[in-house]
Amino acid sequence: MATISTGLVSEGRKMDLLRFATAGSVDDGKSTLIGRLLLDSKAIFEDQLEAVERTSEAKGHDYTDLSLLTDGLRSEREQGITIDVAYRYFATPKRKFIIADTPGHVQYTRNMVTGASTADLGLVLVDARNGLTEQSRRHAVLLSLLRVPHLVLAINKMDLVDFSQEVYDRISAEFTQFATKLNVPDLEIIPISALQGDNVVERSTNMAWYSGPTLMHHLENVHVASDRDLVDVRFPVQYVIRPKSDDHHDYRGYAGQVAGGVLKPGDEVVVLPSGMTSRIAGIDLFDREVTEAFPPMSVTVRLEDDVDVSRGDMIARVNNAPTPSQDIDAMVCWMTTTPLRPRQKLAIKHTTRSARALVKDVQYRLDVNTLHRDNGTKELGLNEIGRVQLRTTVPLLVDAYSKNRTTGSFVLIDEATGVTVGAGMINSAS
Structure with a gap:
């Protein structure tokens, strides 16, 4: 029976951990890709695989539907989409991994933000037949806003375009040009077939023209230790x-x-x-x-x-401490149907400190497709992102999000219900 790796190298040295989030449009193959990674890294028990094979056969598929390994909610299986953020854990002899399989539908953008907020790497999938879509661009923008330091564009379903180098080159050039508008320190573009396994764990014999790494090789070797702030205590x-x-x-x-x-x-x-x-x-x-x-x-x-x-x-x-501040300037992703408006009062949770906050102003709403700033709006609706000014009841010990993703982030909570209604990334404090 296949077992999950223990997470320890043979010499006894503990391996490092890579957190990565998948993103992209519906049906681009995110869940299937994660199923392929779990299967080929031998992180699946035999009874799990047998159950998936039986379900696939019952559905009339002539292949094993690996997406069933991650789409765990009944409503997801019925609709064939991912709604919630599904977390999966596995390890290879080189590294341990935590995967956040995030939703592709636009109405679940807030779930995608949640899954990517702690990621070291963002994995954006596109369907080779369709190329870049609005949702592909949206998720790339969100990963950039969340300061995810490493980005991989996986051009999936290459088997459906006859493993065409021309298709790969066209999508690669289009995305590279789009990424110049974003804050993307590290970008890798890999052609794959999640269903057949080409360039996922094993190198594809169908794409001899591609000389780059396989997806698993890149995930195992991407350097993340220097991404963390080791200067400011x-x-x-x-x-x-x-x-x-x-x-x-x-x-x-x-x-x-x-x-x-x-x-x-x-x-x-x-x-x-x-x-x-x-x-x-x-x-x-x-x-x-x-x-x-x-x-x-x-x-x-x-x-x-x-x-x-x-x-x-x-x-x-002593000589390198955050400045306590009650006035917060931040980008906020709003996560509930009741709009965020000026004069609204909310609870705020920042690291281990809690306080109350007043919304002083909504400066603009960001169009995550075009990066256009809509200065005409004074509220944020469900799944929208905008620049917000807050005033807190007690000083918070904050840094800019670009400097430290932990001390530069916070969540907003509805005091009446206790529900998290917003997530913020601090631009500056005064």
């Missing part, structure tokens, strides 16, 4: 640990996930917003002490001095 405190046992009566640690920089014992730090300074006495990781911590490690930090630290505070370097 940001450690939002999530929980204060004070064990009550006799063995640890004097233990006081601050647990959280490192959002930026490298923390080491002996470093001088400042606790915000109080401004109290101390030095790091030690860093604990589960059952052992470590010599350093960096993103995205979850650790417990101990300080030499008994300073007042609580949930929502942030530990940073």
